Amino acid sequence: MLLSNSHVDEAAFHDTPGYEQEKAPEGSSISELTPLASDRPSSSRVAKTNADRITPFATRVNKFTQQYVLNADNAVGVPSKSAEITEDEIIRRVQPSQRCYLQVQRSQPEPGCRFMYDRMEDRFNYLEDRIRKSASLFSASGFCGQPADATLASEEKMFAVGTVACDGEGHLNEKSILLQGSVEHSRGQCVRLDLKDLDHFSLFPGQVVGIEGHNPSGHCFVASKLFDSIPVSVDAQLPSAKKQAIDNESNQNSDAGTLSRALSSIIAAGPYTTTDNMLFEPLQELLSYACRKPPQLLILMGPFIDSDHPDIKKGTIDQSFHDIFHFEVLRKIQDFTQYLGNTVRVILIPSVRDAHHDFVFPQPAFDLNLLEDTTHQITSLANPCLFGSNEINFGCCTVDILKQLSGQEISRKPPGGKPGDRIGRLASHILKQQSYYPLYPPAPGVPLDLSLAKEALEIPSAPDVLLLPSDLAPFVKVLSLGEGSDDDRRFICVNPGRLAKGIGGGTFVELYYNEGIDKTNASIIRI
Missing domain, CATH: 3.60.21.60 (Purple Acid Phosphatase; chain A, domain 2)
Known part of the structure; x- marks a missing residue:
């Protein structure tokens, strides 16, 4: 597993001014209004x-x-x-x-x-429990097969469950994505993920995902399908x-x-x-x-x-x-x-x-x-x-x-797709x-x-x-x-x-x- 270490109170409340409702920008949906880009500078330097x-x-x-x-x-x-x-x-x-x-x-x-009183053992058990419970939910959903060991070389398509990890100390990127499996299915080992065949994804460290694909060499798991939502009965x-x-x-x-x-x-x-x-x-x-x-x-x-x-x-x-x-x-x-x-x-x-x-x-x-x-x-x-x-x-x-x-x-949108709602995602x-x-x-x-x-x-x-x-x-x-x-x-x-x-x-x-x-x-x- 990858582990890381005085004022007087007012007697009464003052009156508040009346309301003034601002008009919604044209073209915005009545079900949701989001901030205008011009009102929210994205650069921290500009904000400062x-x-x-x-x-x-x-x-x-x-x-x-x-x-x-x-x-x-x-x-x-x-x-x-x-x-x-x-x-x-x-x-x-x-x-x-x-x-x-x-x-x-x-x-x-x-x-x-x-x-x-946090110990390494507590962190290990927490990560292991998340992967194990998620694997059970994926299997019970009927949409996926039984979890297998993604680190084993095989030309056959298989389904694996694990957490997303980064190969290094920097930020996650497409070349540094690892899948960390459970002790039960892969002895807690990691395997590199190749996402070149996916037209869209959204990943971050610690995310539990289900991956469908194959591992021809034993060193790199080539993903053909990704499940980023753990099945749950709402x-x-x-x-x-x-x-x-x-x-x-x-x-x-x-x-x-x-x-x-x-x-x-x-x-x-x-x-x-x-x-x-x-x-x-x-x-x-x-x-x-x-x-x-x-x-x-x-x-x-x-x-x-x-x-x-x-x-x-x-x-x-x-x-x-x-x-x-x-x-x-x-x-x-x-x-x-x-x-x-x-x-x-x-x-x-x-x-x-x-x-x-x-x-x-x-x-x-x-x-x-x-x-x-x-x-x-x-x-x-x-x-x-x-x-x-x-x-x-x-x-x-x-x-x-x-x-x-x-x-x-890190995320990838479909080719030619419209910009998505990042905050909503x-x-x-x-x-x-x-x-x-x-x-x-x-x-x-x-x-x-x-x-x-x-x-x-x-x-x-x-x-x-x-x-x-x-x-x-x-x-x-x-x-x-x-x-x-x-x-x-x-x-x-x-x-x-x-x-x-x-x-x-x-x-x-x-x-x-x-x-x-x-x-x-x-x-x-x-x-």
Whole structure:
């Protein structure tokens, strides 16, 4: 196997400005709007130059404008500014939203767990288990034959399963692709892959694939067909022991059969303060917006206390990280939930960039100890996690796997084919590989510990909504699992962007899920 080693809290929330919806560019689909190339410079050098032109957060002029819209025809009516100011409070009091229920399906490891005990044996077993389980699923699917040893010389066509590896320390390229087999079928040995006969592929290190072809010399496996999606039953139910209801209300609703697959939510990812101060103004603005348009579920993903913040790097702050989190973040959220009542619920998911939390991945949930939160309005889940709300399943991972995959993936498109949706392809890899972090070896800065709850990285069933916060351009996309196969299950992938970008504001997502994807509306909104 290849192994590698203090401010006063506001008494009330300020009013937010009215909405201004931007027009969609001509020719764009109503089911999905993606960023315009002219608005998103691809060069990091250009992006760095433009950083000097960012409008400071306090003087921004395009706040709360809709940047992109998914299913615009189903968009909830946006009131005018005057109507919002005069009628918002009345509407909120007369038409209160119904409290959503929350069910945790997977949130491991547990708070207080011991880490930094990762051994070579753990990594070996993790890779071996992934290959072995995938080989069983390929065989059971009926589309492939029984896995064979790809390292043996043979002119006969055979089918092999293994992980993609790189022959060297550099980036993957077409001349350095290896297939690493399992101990059971190939004694853990590697063989070079020749992909010249494939008209298209998309590969990255650590990816589990099925390969059909032959090995005439014993040194190079010539591929004729590639399977990059591990077969899975998307309707498979999790074992009941894995599910944990947050309160009795969820069990009562489920037993009564009154649940409807409808949910209003606001989704945001940190940082929650700009780089020129520690005032957490973007967080306060987001909570103010949520007060005026109360969601049933507010999902806040880390980092909350960003270890990359200049003041934290310089050591110029005079408070502990835990005090900053408690007074500047948690107390604001508590004030928000008390103001709106128990109809709103908040989920907090940590990040490996959180300076006040365990630097390990998978990462345990925050230990909040909110004794006064008797209605379970504020809940912290692990990173990654899988949870359900109103029969809608959410999967979330705050490690920037999209950005890391974009730097490691190599692909080939069919001759004369149109440019594909690269971001959508990267996001689809997560579910096709049934893993929140399929990349191996892990990217620098990712404290992957495979001695901790290895099953936490697995995605046993496809969620309805996949949350993947990233430094890449924000998006909301409808993607299909298993292009061209019998499995055409669709899901929504959301990257809300960062709430704060440098000294300026970023974006968040407002999502209204209504029974199915076709009736679901989502908007990317500038803070």
